[in-house]
Amino acid sequence: MSVFKPFTLALIQLGSIGAEKTANLQHAREMILKAAAGYTKKPDVIVLPECFNSPYGHVHFPVYAENIGFTPGKPYDVAQSPSASVKMLSAAAKEVGAWLIGGSIPERDAATDRIYNTCTVYNPNGDLVATHRKVHLFDIDIPGKIKFKESETLTGGTTMNFFDTEFARIGLGICYDIRFPELAMISARKGCHVLVYPGAFNLTTGPLHWELLQRARAVDNQVYVSMCSPARDLSAGYHAWGHSMVVDPMGQVVGEAGEGEEIIYTDIEPGRMETARAGIPVTRQRRFDVYRDVSLPN
Numbered sequence: 001m002s003v004f005k006p007f008t009l010a011l012i013q014l015g016s017i018g019a020e021k022t023a024n025l026q027h028a029r030e031m032i033l034k035a036a037a038g039y040t041k042k043p044d045v046i047v048l049p050e051c052f053n054s055p056y057g058h059v060h061f062p063v064y065a066e067n068i069g070f071t072p073g074k075p076y077d078v079a080q081s082p083s084a085s086v087k088m089l090s091a092a093a094k095e096v097g098a099w100l101i102g103g104s105i106p107e108r109d110a111a112t113d114r115i116y117n118t119c120t121v122y123n124p125n126g127d128l129v130a131t132h133r134k135v136h137l138f139d140i141d142i143p144g145k146i147k148f149k150e151s152e153t154l155t156g157g158t159t160m161n162f163f164d165t166e167f168a169r170i171g172l173g174i175c176y177d178i179r180f181p182e183l184a185m186i187s188a189r190k191g192c193h194v195l196v197y198p199g200a201f202n203l204t205t206g207p208l209h210w211e212l213l214q215r216a217r218a219v220d221n222q223v224y225v226s227m228c229s230p231a232r233d234l235s236a237g238y239h240a241w242g243h244s245m246v247v248d249p250m251g252q253v254v255g256e257a258g259e260g261e262e263i264i265y266t267d268i269e270p271g272r273m274e275t276a277r278a279g280i281p282v283t284r285q286r287r288f289d290v291y292r293d294v295s296l297p298n
C-alpha cells in the first residue's frame with residue numbers, strides 16, 4: 001500500500017481563457033503562483049482545469065494542439081519539449097516547488113497525427129512524471145440543450161493513469177471519464193487515495209450531474225474525488241459550470257468554488273478514508289465469487 005499522509009490540494013478555477021494561447025499560458029502561470037502563495041501553508045498539489053490553453057470545442061483542438069512526445073517510463077527532457085504549455089507548466093511547478101496537475105491541453109501525437117485531450121503532471125522539480133489522455137470522449141446529444149462531439153477531432157486514450165507523491169497515490173481522469181465507474185474503481189483498487197479530474201461540465205449537465213458523479217465515485221470507492229473546472233464565461237462559445245469541488249471518502253462535499261475565477265484549498269485528511277472504510281467496510285465485503293473483479297486483467 002502506498003503512503004497516505006495529510007496534504008493540501010489547491011484547485012484553480014481559471015478564468016479569462018480566450019483565443020490567444022500565449023495570454024492563456026501567461027494567465028495560468030500567474031494563477032499557479034497565486035495559488036502557491038495564497039493559503040496558510042503552501043499547497044502540495046495545484047490543479048488546473050480541462051483545456052486551459054484554448055477555447056473549449058472540437059473545432060479548436062486541432063488548431064491549439066501541441067506535440068508533447070512523452071512516453072511513460074522513459075526520461076523526458078522538458079528543455080527539449082516541443083510544447084510551450086509543457087515548458088510553462090514545468091517551470092511554474094519548479095518555481096513554486098509543488099506538484100502540478102496541469103489541467104488538459106489538446107495534444108497532437110507526432111507519429112500518428114491523432115489528437116488527444118491530455119493531462120500532464122509535474123513534480124516539484126518540474127519533471128513531467130505522468131500524462132493521461134482522456135479515455136472517454138464527450139459525445140452527447142440532448143435535443144434542444146447541448147450537442148457535443150469530441151470524436152469529430154479527438155481520439156480516446158487507451159490507458160489508465162496514476163502517479164505517486166510522497167503523501168498519496170493520485171489517479172487521473174478527464175471530465176467525461178468520471179461517468180465511467182470502472183475507471184475510478186480500478187484506480188481505487190490499484191491503491192489511489194485521491195482521484196482528480198480536470199473537467200468542464202456545462203449548464204445542462206453541470207447542475208444535474210457534476211456533484212452527483214463526484215459523490216458517487218467517492219462513496220463507491222471510499223476515496224477523495226475532485227474536479228477542477230474553468231470559470232464560467234458567458235461570452236465564450238462554451239459555458240462551463242464552474243463549482244470546482246472536492247468530495248471526501250464519505251461522499252461529503254468538503255470544498256466548492258462558485259462560478260467565477262477562484263482558487264479553493266482543501267486539506268486532505270487520510271483519517272476520513274480510514275473512518276469511512278472502518279465504519280462501512282465495503283472494501284472488504286466484495287463478492288468476487290458472485291461477480292468478477294474488474295480491476296484484474298481478463
Ligand SMILES: O=C(O)CCC(=O)C(=O)O
Nearest residue numbers: 138175176200201202205
Ligand atoms: O459529462 C458531461 O456532462 C460533460 C463532459 C464534458 O464536458 C467533457 O468531457 O468535457
